[in-house]
């Protein structure tokens with residue numbers, strides 16, 4: 001049996017240590033997004049009972065079912081790639097969409113948000129390592145996408161999201177996190193309401209926090225291995 005409470009305490013403890021170790025963002029808190037994908041609603045509920053306020057899911061269908069069954073209001077994060085034809089459901093379900101990586105996706109979210117009278121908070125996902133297997137805009141196209149997003153009235157850009165490569169030596173992630181933080185700070189200088197840097201998952205969150213992340217997305221370290229038989 002996985003003890004969600006115990007795991008959660010261990011993760012919070014590690015985050016606190018990494019915060020103490022860091023040279024940047026000295027006094028800013030880190031938001032822990034508990035990633036419940038491929039776990040049942042009872043796991044999500046356990047995390048919420050233990051004090052979790054932010055839940056992350058990567059698929060619309062799975063999220064819709066789960067969110068309905070939760071007994072408390074939580075902040076809901078879409079961390080997976082969004083297909084434009086699901087934008088309507090996404091804006092109804094999620095408080096923050098981490099995965100804007102193209103003009104098409106941004107436009108679809110904007111339209112959907114307009115249709116329900118919402119201003120949708122989003123992050124742009126950046127693919128710094130240029131991995132083919134991952135979504136995210138390349139660094140050299142980032143400013144163009146930001147400019148485009150700024151023309152849309154029903155989405156509000158709140159920051160960036162990065163998924164680091166799954167290096168066997170996790171220290172190899174550090175330069176990427178550092179570079180992402182640099183870009184984040186540079187862009188932040190000229191904007192308001194631009195405050196989230198979402199990077200770090202189970203294998204690399206300690207380093208991500210040390211390098212300035214203020215949102216981490218953690219599944220396995222809290223809930224154990226995912227159950228891929230769950231629909």
Ligand SMILES: *Cc1c(COP(=O)(O)O)cnc(C)c1O
Nearest residue numbers: 035058079201202217218219220
């Ligand atoms: C699944 C997922 C996570 C959580 O991964 P763990 O390794 O289980 O912590 C974080 N971010 C994204 C984008 C994911 O898809």
